[in-house]
Amino acid sequence: MNGSFSGELKVVPVSPLNAPGLMTARGWDTLRGAASVALSCAHPAWEAHVREAGIECVRLESASAHELARSVGAWLEDSDGCPGGYLAWLCDSEHPHLPSPIETIGALEEASGGPIDADYVFASPVAPGAAVVESVRIMHELRSPGGDPWSAAQTHGSLSRYLLEETHEVLAELEREPIRTSELVDEFGDLLFQLVFHARIGMEEAEPWTLDSVARSLNAKMYRRNPHVFGPEREDLSIEEITARWDRIKSQEKPRRALAEGIPLALPALQRAFKIAARAQAAGREEELRAVVENSASNGSIASRIMAIVLEAAARDEDPESALRALVARVEAQLARD
Template sequence: MSAPEPSTTVPTTDALRDAVDVMDRLYSPGGCPWDREQTHASLVQYLLEEAHELAEAIETGDRAGMREELGDLLLQVLFHARIASEEPEPFTVDDVAADLVAKLVRRHPHVFAEGVPGHGAGTATDLHAQWDAIKKAEKRRSSVLEGISHTQGALARAQKVLSRSERGGLGDVARGTVPVSSDEAAPADRLGRELFDVVVRAQAAGVDAEAALRAELRLVEAGIVEAERVGTYDGARADGAVADA
């Protein structure tokens, strides 16, 4: 498939279309050499970094940072779609957007489907069940756990497993699958169960376990930085820690 001709980017009142055109210019022949060398696989690290940086901006209340990081995350979407436009079985960012619109409308019949029982109503629990049922039918899933990413953090993944299992009526199974660790159990097994129990408690309290740990780590990091600033730490031990890292 021949590469499309690079576009001449002219600012318009449609900022999203301008962003698409700029990405097209960067990736097209005669654009940015580095961009042209990238693949879906090579961009994964940046996609994950941008998502984490956006989460950090949100959790710390950094509004300017949030706006910037949303743009950086949008760039990743545009970048992957532009690469895909030149591959076998190509698709464009317009195809991505069209699929998203169709999916959102299809999965929200209580909003978009006039005449459907429950239109404009329903509790959050009802809507979760409806969402899951529609997804299961669409994707022909045989398990409530299908589709949970294995690349996310273990705490977040554990909470997702609990959430999905509870909505599927299998919460008791999830919570009781692993026997309570005994003193004779291997340390890793015992600690694994203890960590999972913490996630169970977080889920019951409506707390995001991963976000809670990130917040606690920010406090720990701030304390370490402050101790370094005022010199209230053991310099020899700190030097050794850096050397061992």
């Protein structure tokens, strides 16, 4: 920018976390009232939305910080003195590789040796869940042609070990005392990435599905299984009553022909035994299970004694896997201090 800008500039930052075109009425009115509109939003759909609204605009080059500053400066110089009032610059409020709009204007002021009369019109509040939408967009770009070759080569099967690893890393953080918030958030992010990744692969299947499909399935399930909250009338129930109703509704949705049906074979043996024991007790078949265990294992064997402890844990609604893992962690910590 060779000279100072003497006109009025309205900067309209929009969040890249929101869908293109999502802007307040004030933002659209600002663009419509401008003598000239320029945009540098990374998402190409923004230009289409602006033009569909009947607003002519200039697309600014923004491949780098230098190029963005140069193109904004050139546009301001070319439009300075333009009849009809102020200029409007539609831009991303944040970008992983570019300076903020305020920093860009500051660089132009320093280069021109004079102030720029800039008014910021924040017209794109970030909607709840927008960051998750951005995660989906990032994964889509990684998986698409021209993206990341490693991501493109993955399948549900090749990713399964990472899903298990990330789950255990989350559990490790949850069991720390005290919990380290930033580390826990980071590990949950890695786990979320696995869900987003699998959903992106799901888009390519014969029966496509997306993360929205997963969320809709979850939402419908929550509505069905929590009628005390989402039903016509709220009910004041005990936790035991809520749990019993949940199990009853679940059994109606997914009737089981066998006690162990639906319990993943990949579960650790202790967790699998606990789920079978809990189901047996809920169905009034605890004694039947005890008899089967006695017939299937040598009396007094390690396995039968472990199963007896599992049955006791189920009666107390205590997960033996979690209890043992917590004890081992305390033992390790104590041994490390000795």
